[in-house]
Amino acid sequence: MEVLRPVLINIKGRIYRKNPVQEECYEEEEDDYPSSGAGLFWSQCLDEPCDAYNIEQTDRGFRCAIDVPSVLYKYIIGKKGETRKRLESETKTSISIPKQGVEGQIVITGAHRAAVASAVTRVEVLIDSFRRKQPFTHFLSFALNHPQVQQGFLRFREQVLELCGQDAGVDESIFQNPAKLHLTIGTLALLNEQEVTRASELLQQCRDAIRDITEAKPLPVEVRGIEYMNDDPSMVDVLYAKVTVRDGSDKLQQIADRLVEYFAAAGLMERERERVKIHGTVMNTLFRKDPSAEDKGASARPNAKDREAFNAKNILQMFGEVYFGAFELNSVQISQRFSTDSTGYYSSAGRVTFS
Template sequence: MDILRPALININGRIYRKNLIKEEHYEDEEEEDFSYSGPVTDQCMDEPCDTNNIEQTEKGFRCAIDVPSVLYKYIIGKKGETRKRLESDTKTSISIPKQGVEGQIVITGPQKSAVASALTRVEVLIESFRRKQPFTHFLSFALNHPQVQEGFQRFKEEVLEHCSQDGGVDDTIFQNPAKLHLTIGTLALLNEQEVMRACELLQQCQDVIRDTTEGKPLALEVRGIEYMNDDPSMVDVLYAKVSPQDGSDKLQQIADRLVEHFVAAGLMVREWERVKLHATVMNTLFRKDPSAEDKGGSGRQNMKDREAFDARNVLEMFGEFNFGACELNSVQLSQRFSSDCTGYYCSSGHVTFS
C-alpha cells in the first residue's frame, strides 16, 4: 500500500509524490528518489508549474536557489553520483558551492523545461533531507518565573522524599527550573539566513497575538501533572498542565496560529492538529543528557538506551500539585542547547503580548 499510496510532500504550494527507492547512504541515512505529481486537485502536467525564478541567458536558461551548505552533500551524493544522475536525466548543469560556504545552487541548461525539471528534483531532495536534520530552535513560552520555579523545587523535593524508592525515580530526571517552558513547535534552521527569516515570521505574528490577548499579559496557572503514554509504571516524560486563569483558550489560540504560520512558510512540520501545551518537569532523557529538550511529541522519542520510571505513586500523590501562577508576556524563538544570563535558552527573537 505504501507503493500504491505514496506520501505527499508540499513544497511552496506544490505537491510531490515520495517514492521510496534506496540508492545511496549518508551516515546511516537512505537517499530517496521522488517524482513530481503537480497539484493534487489538478491534472499532472509535463512541466512544473512554477518557473518564475528561471531566467533566460545568452546560452540558454538559468536558475539559482538558496540552499544551506549542510544540505549540499545530498545533492552531490556519494562520489558525485546524485548530481551526475540529475544532470544526465535533465540535460542540465548543476553548480554547487564548496562545502561549508553558504551560497546558491545554480542550474543551467539549453531549455527552460529541462532547468525546471532539475529545479523540481533538487527542491524535493532538499526538502526530504531537511526533514532529517535535528531541530536547532523552537518556539517557546518561558515559564521560569520565580513563583513557578519555587513551586517546581518544592515538587522535586517532595517527590524525592516520598517516591525515590520507585523504579527509575532520582534527581537526574528533573527539569532544570531555569529552563521551564512550553514548547510550541520545533525548527531546523540551518544557516543564519533561515534564523533571520524565522525571526521575521515571528514578528509578523505580533498583531494577531496582541489581538488575542487584547494587548495584555496572559495570567496563567500551572497546576496538575500528566503523562502521555499508556502505562503509568513505564513513563519517560511527565508534564505540568498549564491554563489561563480566566478560563479562556487564548494561549491555545496563540500557539495554534504560530504553528499554522510557520508551517505555511515551510519552516515547521505539523505533527498534531492542535499544539499540546505542557511543561516538562521530569524526562528520562535528562538522565544521560541534562541539556536534552523535549520535542513536544508523545514522550516516547529517542527510546534507545532509555530507562523509564514508575510514575504511579507520583501521579497519585501529586496529581493536582500547584506549581504556582505567572504572567506570560512573550513568545521566544529559543536556541537549542544554549543558556542566557538567567539560565533560560538564548533567544534569537521574540514578540510581546502587550
C-alpha cells in the same frame, strides 16, 4: 492508500506528491564539480510549471539559483558525485554547487526553461527529504520559568525525592532545570544564519495575529497538575505540568496552533498533530545522560532503548493536582537549542510580546 492519500511535501508554499524512492547512504565528497552542460539537448521534461521558480533567461539558455544550506550540499552531490551526475543526465542541465562549508546558492543552468524547472524541483524535493532527517536546532517556546513557578517546581522536586525517591528510576537527574521550564510549541531545523533570520522575520509577521487573540494584553496563566502521555504509569519517560489560562479561555491554545499553522505553511516546521499539546516538561529521562537534552514532545516512548523509564504511579497519585504557580505570560520566542542566556533560559533568536 498510498495512491489515494499520497504523502505531500510543502516546499516554499508549493505542494508536491512524494513518490517512493530508494534513498542512498551519502558521504561528503571533495571531487571537482563537472563543467557546464550548456548546449545539452532536452528531450523530455516533467510536468512542472515553468513559472513556479525565478528562472532567468541568459545568452546561453536559462538559469535558476536556489538557496540551500551548505550542510545539505552532500545530499545533492551524493557518493562520488553520483546523485548530481544522475540529476544532470536526466534533466539535461548543469548543477553548480559551492564548496562544502561555504554558504551560497546552487545554480542550475540548461538550454530549456522546462529542463531547469524540472531539475530545480528534483533538487528541492531531495533537499526536503534530507532536511527532515536533520536534528532540530531551535524551537518555538513559551517561557514558564517565572520565579513563582520555579519556586513551586523546586518544592515539587524536593517532595517527590523525599516521598517517591525509592520508586524505580526516580532520581534528581531526571528533573528539568528550573530556569529552563518552558512549553514547546514546535521544533525547527534552521541550518544557517539566513534561515534563522527568515524564521525570526516570520515570527514578527505573526505579531498582529497574536495580539488580536490576547487583545494586546499579557495572558494570566496557571501551572497546576501533572500528566503523562503513554499508557503505562509505571513506565514513564516524560512527566508534564499542565498550563492553562486563568480565565478558562483557550487563548494560549489559539496562539500555539496559529504559530504552527504559519510556520508549517512556510515550510519551516512540520505539523505533528492537529493541535499543539499545551504542557511543560518537569521530568524527562533524557536528562539522565544529557541535562541539556530536548524532547520533541512525541507520545509513547521515543528512543526507548536509550532511556531508563521511571515508575510515576505514586507521583501521579500524590501530586496529581500540584500547584506550581501563576504569572502573566507576555511573549513567545524562538529558542536556540543547547544554549543559555543571562537569565538561565534559552538564548532567543526572535521574540514577540503579547502587549
